[in-house]
Amino acid sequence: MSATLAQVLQLASTTLPVGAFSYSQGLEWAIEAGLVHDEASAADWLAVTLEAGIGAWDATWVTHLMQAWAANDADAIRQLSERFLASRETRELYAETQQMGRSMLALVRDDAGVSVSTQALLEQLDRDLRLCYPTAWSALAQHRGIAVHDAVVAYLWAWLESAVLAAMKAVPLGQQAGQRLLLDLGGRLHATATRAMARAPDDCSNLLPGFTLASMNHETQYTRLFRS
Numbered sequence: 254m255s256a257t258l259a260q261v262l263q264l265a266s267t268t269l270p271v272g273a274f275s276y277s278q279g280l281e282w283a284i285e286a287g288l289v290h291d292e293a294s295a296a297d298w299l300a301v302t303l304e305a306g307i308g309a310w311d312a313t314w315v316t317h318l319m320q321a322w323a324a325n326d327a328d329a330i331r332q333l334s335e336r337f338l339a340s341r342e343t344r345e346l347y348a349e350t351q352q353m354g355r356s357m358l359a360l361v362r363d364d365a366g367v368s369v370s371t372q373a374l375l376e377q378l379d380r381d382l383r384l385c386y387p388t389a390w391s392a393l394a395q396h397r398g399i400a401v402h403d404a405v406v407a408y409l410w411a412w413l414e415s416a417v418l419a420a421m422k423a424v425p426l427g428q429q430a431g432q433r434l435l436l437d438l439g440g441r442l443h444a445t446a447t448r449a450m451a452r453a454p455d456d457c458s459n460l461l462p463g464f465t466l467a468s469m470n471h472e473t474q475y476t477r478l479f480r481s
Contacts, residue, residue, distance in 0.1 A: 308409060310458070354390075
């Protein structure tokens with residue numbers, strides 16, 4: 254196994270200590286409301302979120318952030334970070350990306366090979382804006398020399414695996430159902446990443462009214478396992 258592959262797998266792992274396991278991004282409310290109640294409905298929810306949400310927005314941001322990090326373009330990194338934070342429609346989603354971004358920053362600090370300028374910019378963004386997760390994640394991916402397409406697929410896989418684990422816990426679904434979801438939806442990641450990389454930020458949309466309403470309703474949900 255090459256070191257690069259190992260580094261990609263680490264960034265795609267649910268063991269990455271950024272707290273992803275504690276979020277469902279509104280899925281928990283969708284389960285409470287009966288919108289997601291079995292394997293088929295979970296597959297539908299996750300597929301739409303993948304194709305029209307994270308795959309149509311976050312993945313493009315990771316692409317352009319990695320390119321900006323490679324070019325040492327601090328202005329572009331700041332602008333992309335500001336726009337990503339502005340796209341977080343609810344308090345929970347904003348708090349999620351901020352918490353995960355800060356946790357990712359802790360990993361960057363522990364990586365002795367990250368340049369002083371990269372770490373300084375991340376620290377400044379955290380002070381000025383509140384650091385968002387894609388900005389910190391893409392910085393480490395670019396620093397490790399991961400190809401952009403591989404990095405985008407890894408980012409999408411990390412989200413997918415975390416979302417499937419949330420569904421397994423809250424629906425609940427069995428382990429075999431979870432593996433079927435990962436196999437089916439995971440098979441779409443290559444094409445989703447390719448489409449995302451071809452988009453300019455101005456051509457992106459993350460219009461998912463049901464997703465946003467689920468996140469809003471989760472903020473006042475009486476009984477919760479997840480933070481979003």
